[in-house]
Amino acid sequence: MAGGEPSEQDAAKSVAKEKRVMSSEVVDSNPYSRLMALKRMGIVDNYERIRDYSVAIVGVGGVGSVAAEMLTRCGIGRLLLYDYDTVELANMNRLFFQPHQAGMTKTDAAVQTLTGINPDVVLESYTQNITTVEGFNKFMGSLTRNMKGERLDGKSGVDLVLSCVDNYEARMVVNQVQSQPCMQAYDLFFRRPAMNLVKPGWNQVVASGIDEKTLKREGVCAASLPTTMGIIAGLLVQNTLKYLLGFGVVSKYLGYSALKDFFPTMEMKPNPQCTNNSCLQRQREFEATKPARDAAAKAEAERLAAEEALAATVSLHEENEWNICLMDDEEPKDVRERVPDIPSSSGNLPEGLFRELPDSEVLDKSVISSESFVDAEGDLEDLQRQLEALNSF
Amino acid sequence: MAGGEPSEQDAAKSVAKEKRVMSSEVVDSNPYSRLMALKRMGIVDNYERIRDYSVAIVGVGGVGSVAAEMLTRCGIGRLLLYDYDTVELANMNRLFFQPHQAGMTKTDAAVQTLTGINPDVVLESYTQNITTVEGFNKFMGSLTRNMKGERLDGKSGVDLVLSCVDNYEARMVVNQVQSQPCMQAYDLFFRRPAMNLVKPGWNQVVASGIDEKTLKREGVCAASLPTTMGIIAGLLVQNTLKYLLGFGVVSKYLGYSALKDFFPTMEMKPNPQCTNNSCLQRQREFEATKPARDAAAKAEAERLAAEEALAATVSLHEENEWNICLMDDEEPKDVRERVPDIPSSSGNLPEGLFRELPDSEVLDKSVISSESFVDAEGDLEDLQRQLEALNSF
Structure with missing residues (x-):
């Protein structure tokens, strides 16, 4: 499925496969027993709903790949994976990729591993740079297909976008997507929340502290640890599960300062002077639904x-x-x-x-x-x- | 290496292998470049020291297996892995194990995966139940060998014990080990810190919240998520790195309440009326070194x-x-x-x-x-x- 967006036939074919029953039976051979137990425990009303959801992960690196694995193990309906990079041995300091995958594209390596872990998840691999005009158009196009591969004529077929990119340009491009909610994982290189384009209702998970002196620069290698990346991926996917399955409190902004184990939270407000018209439109829509949200x-x-x-x-x-x-x-x-x-x-x-x-x-x-x-x-x-x-x- | 403790010859052989140089060169083919960058960034004084350390992980389940992978990717010197359980499909809701490993012992499956990820780490697999008399004796014996496989005549050859077990008995048994510091990851089933046996200087990472109504009981399947387990493993290993490599603030107790993203911290004090004489001895030793620790x-x-x-x-x-x-x-x-x-x-x-x-x-x-x-x-x-x-x- 590498090298661009899959055809509608491909997408339809991948979803036509028989999925295993999401059973709550307590036997060693049931991969879903400990997830379905969340229902019995009264934490999640309807865990099976997770199969109805499509999540796009932009950036399959130290955070995005682990987020993809977590959602795959949770039995998410569909994952759309975007990255143009290849796996290198220098990536082995974070979880997920294995040395034998060096040289593969990150999206293809991810699909290989994730299919092995849970064949029930529909996986779409987009090996492309979303910061090019062509890549951006393909990216936007891919978001308007539903799980059956059908085009939705501009409507979103994706329930949530997880932004796990490691550079400013890509984050700005993801910010252009105004058709569905998005959670951003700020990686270790990048610490400025893009307030002027943050959409109403967007949520942020931010890593800082241990690597706050780190910069991404040509010829300079930024430090990173599997711990920090794994924690951020875990917080991001935990928030995703709470948001999609409707339990607990969804965090609007959660930071992690590794040196001191400090986890700052805050509310983030949209910018009423944003230069993005689509963002302003979403702000008006969001404001209109405020009473209902407050009641909920x-x-x-x-x-x-x-x-x-x-x-x-x-x-x-x-x-x-x-x-x-x-x-x-x-x-x-x-x-x-x-x-x-x-x-x-x-x-x-x-x-x-x-x-x-x-x-x-x-x-x-x-x-x-x-x-x-x-x-x-x-x-x-x-x-x-x-x-x-x-x-x- | 399954089925008990490796012989001294085995242990010596495994360490005799040539390790790759821990280089800070910024090239894609260098698996250590982004870890060694922690030195250049001024966060860790001497990252290579990590190769001198031996860490024992008791319980290779949802938390222990991920902790083992993180330490392996960080280039830890030696890992000692203890578990008597086998991999089941019901474990696929957490990170690390793969469906094709179902039926293998968790320790053997872990060694298989970890060797592939980083062949530089010395791995010792102990497939045994430490809560039996025989298992406990083997466990204690294994802790008195150094990285070269040499017996240390009662002295500890392990720098830190990570307790990642899922039951009360095993936790109590790990508490018997008085010869080196230990960090405990309280899993989701078990929420009572064993205050009366906690050793001075021990550190705790505790998960709670999302699964606090969960109990481990015969015929009842406890809920768990790859997110919560991965976050706890990340916090535990982050604390381990800070402790071993001497950077940041080592947390004494850190909780994670998943439903609300709340992270309580607290100081834990030893129990001066503890029934364990060895614990009381450690308390006296710890008290004697207090001035030096305060100054540091x-x-x-x-x-x-x-x-x-x-x-x-x-x-x-x-x-x-x-x-x-x-x-x-x-x-x-x-x-x-x-x-x-x-x-x-x-x-x-x-x-x-x-x-x-x-x-x-x-x-x-x-x-x-x-x-x-x-x-x-x-x-x-x-x-x-x-x-x-x-x-x-």
């Missing part, structure tokens, strides 16, 4: 608060971070059963207290049963039912 | 403050996040040269202001030169020299 945000905040209140009520043992045990007249036998091989009283502890954990001598001598602690908690199914009832208001 | 921490804080002050002084354009241009009498020509294809004045802007970016019409029509923005900044070499001089006090 309020409802979500209330839902989360209620969820937390419930969790605080029901999670007496789950959340007991300090291992404090209350000696209730009704409960001592039950509590003591949690660690069967602990003496029922400990001579050197004040009356009414006992150790939840065996002391080191006991631990050294005994083989610890792998089932000792798993039955300690309340009836999970019951709690889930309560939580779901609360969530469905 | 103060010096590091001062170094960072000085570095920041310098960065603030020299980075007028690098740090200009809001694209504000000061019109100095001496500078207008220079500033305007930054974007050659912008008109020198814009009719609809107040006097004295001009656009740094082309407006959308210009951008649509022109092919953007990929070199337009790269020469804008000051003399990097000069700034680096200043910074290095400052760092060397």
Whole structure:
């Protein structure tokens, strides 16, 4: 699929393949069991919806490639990948690409790896430079096809654009796309949010700190680490999942200062004097929908608060971070059963207290049963039912 | 190397292989160029030191496997990997393992992948359950060999233990290791820091939030995401690099609440009433070295403050996040040269202001030169020299 946009036939063919059922069955052979568990846990209402979504990733480098792998493992419906660069050994300091892929285009190498990981994802590889006129036109054209490869006559066929590029020009070009929301991962070379073209509702994930003295310049090699890149990709895709599947709070701007583990957040406002007419049009549309968004945000905040209140009520043992045990007249036998091989009283502890954990001598001598602690908690199914009832208001 | 600890001959053989030179040459074929750039940038004094370090990773699952890959790509000297589990398709919702590895032990699959990524890293695979008496003894024995495979007669041959296990028993067993520092990644199932066995100086990276209602129970499948696991692995290895290579601030405790992108930090104190005698001994030793540590921490804080002050002084354009241009009498020509294809004045802007970016019409029509923005900044070499001089006090 390299060397430009795939034909409509290609795209249609790639989607015609049989996808595996997204099952919630708890068996080792089910690649989706731990994702579908997000439903049972009451975190995501309808996880299967992820198959309906198309995400475009512009820039398949240290951040974009890891974001692509995460979305692929999550079972995203379709990924559109854009990059004109080739894999080099100098890229091995970040996750994803392997030395044997050196010399391949990044988009083709990514499709090779991602297909192996999850053949259910529709992958489109666009090996092109979007900052050329031809590349930009192809880029815009590719965004107007839906998952079946059908042209949508100017309407967007992509739900979200992830901007993971490493240079200013490409970021400015992505900013020209006004037809769908976009999240930007600011890489380590580039630290100036392009405020004058930021679209209303756009979200930003920004890396800074460890490499803030880094510049991208001819003949100068910029430092980067697999840690920082992986963290940024993780925060970006976490935000993407929250945005697409409707859970948690979607961050508008989240920074990461690696040297001090500091994560600044802020609200970003659109520029009412933006020179991009399309941006101004989106700003007016965004302003018009503000009451509806405010109401939805309020409802979500209330839902989360209620969820937390419930969790605080029901999670007496789950959340007991300090291992404090209350000696209730009704409960001592039950509590003591949690660690069967602990003496029922400990001579050197004040009356009414006992150790939840065996002391080191006991631990050294005994083989610890792998089932000792798993039955300690309340009836999970019951709690889930309560939580779901609360969530469905 | 599967099925227990490697013999001393095996270990010696694996280290005898020729490692590639850790070069800072900026060429595409150099896998270390972007790591060694951390030295040139003044962030790490001596990056090559990473080859002297041995890190043990206990638990090669959603967090441990990604941590292993990150350290491998960073060129760590030696990794010791412990797990008794096999790869299943149900693990494909997290990074690292591939479907074709299903059925392999996690340690063998990890060694296979990591060797391909960076053959310079010495990898030791321990396929064993450390919570059995036999497994624990082997585990402790393996920690007393150095990188050449030589026994150290009880002294530790490992610089750091990363605890990436998913159950309480294993975490308690890792807590028994008193001979070297350890960082713990609390996975999503387990949220109670084991305060009564935490050793002085231990560091914690904790995930919570999105899966806080998750429990590990027989027949119940716990939810997890590649995002949360990847972020935790990234934070853990970032902290590891800071600890081993001596840069930035090493976090004592860092949490991640995924639903709200909240990252709580705190200091953790050892328990003076701990039942583990070895822990109490370490507490006394740690207390004795407090003055030296305080002095080092103060010096590091001062170094960072000085570095920041310098960065603030020299980075007028690098740090200009809001694209504000000061019109100095001496500078207008220079500033305007930054974007050659912008008109020198814009009719609809107040006097004295001009656009740094082309407006959308210009951008649509022109092919953007990929070199337009790269020469804008000051003399990097000069700034680096200043910074290095400052760092060397």
